[in-house]
Amino acid sequence: MxxxxxxxxxxxxxxxxxxxNHVLTPDMAKALETAARREKSPLGQKVLGQLQENLQIAGQDRIPIxxxxxxxxxxxxxxxxxxxxxxxxxxxxxxxxxxxxxxxxxxxxxxxxxxxxxxxxxxxxxxxxxxxxxxxxxxxxxxxxGFGSENMSRVFMLKPADGMEGVKNAILTAVRDAGPNACPPMVVGVGIGGTFEKCALMAKQALTRPLDDSSKIP
Incomplete structure (x- = not known):
């Protein structure tokens, strides 16, 4: 004991x-760097650059991200x-x-x-x-x-016959409906199965996984 x-x-x-609230996790910081490098549009490059600058200032000056x-x-x-x-x-x-x-x-x-x-x-x-x-x-x-993303959370009740396509459609619908209100760039947490409250809890837990931690199911 x-x-x-x-x-x-x-x-x-x-x-x-x-x-x-002051320092982004290394996997998220790396994802932002990669996104900035791959972004094609000038506006997208500018926004991602501003986000990286904001992260640097937050870490150095100890102010919230x-x-x-x-x-x-x-x-x-x-x-x-x-x-x-x-x-x-x-x-x-x-x-x-x-x-x-x-x-x-x-x-x-x-x-x-x-x-x-x-x-x-x-x-x-x-x-x-x-x-x-x-x-x-x-x-x-x-x-x-954050409340911006929390307020955009969704729960879908699917039939077993909906299968994987039903899951994909539900996720895409939630992201599309959220639009900019969830404060992009976004990480989407998904929970599948269980009960009403169990799948919501799993979705929240999914947001704490490292971004490079892939499911064994393709």
Whole structure:
């Protein structure tokens, strides 16, 4: 049995919230460079060049890559041989989000009630997904989900007979309907199967995969 102080979870999530909003992951930075190199249209080249310049400034000056610093989505893979001390895990996660968005000067966009629209002023509560795995390790993934892309999310209910073509059509329909509202350039996360909420969760998890991580199914 491994004992972990919840203050460590808070500190890690704080740093991850700040880092994720200031520095793009290497696979995404490489994808932007490749896109800029391959782009044919002058306007496209100019926009991709501006995005790369923006990334450089954000990293050097420690300012957010985008003004929409998103809602913090946290995935926790917790080893079943881990024991936490020092409070309640969910409180520790939200405290990390609160500190990260305050100390990182990140925009606070979350409201306590979607109808009353009163801002919580610290970007909590976050969206937290837990899974229990073997061992005594903890894997934390923090994904600040921008609201422009989140608001363009779609769920399609397909018949088994729709097959692969039905899946492709659904994806293309979602991208076409989103247009520029999802803040291009876009990475599309897709979840297939399960239930209404399960496929949405898988789609969100798909966005955390490295871009060069291909499916075994062509």
């Amino acid at each position: 491994r004992t972990i102080q919840l203050s460590e979870i808070t500190d890690n999530i704080k740093e991850m919230c700040i880092e994720a 985008c003004q929409d610093t998103g809602m913090a989505v946290v995935f926790l893979e917790i080893g079943q041989d881990v024991h936490f001390e020092g409070g309640i895990l969910e409180d520790a996660v939200n405290e990390g989000i609160r500190q990260g968005y305050a100390e990182g000067y990140l925009r606070k966009s979350v409201v306590g009630d979607p109808l009353l629209r009163e801002n919580t002023k610290d970007n909590t509560p976050g969206i937290i997904h837990y899974s229990i795995v073997p061992g005594e390790q903890i894997k934390i993934t923090v994904a600040p989900k």
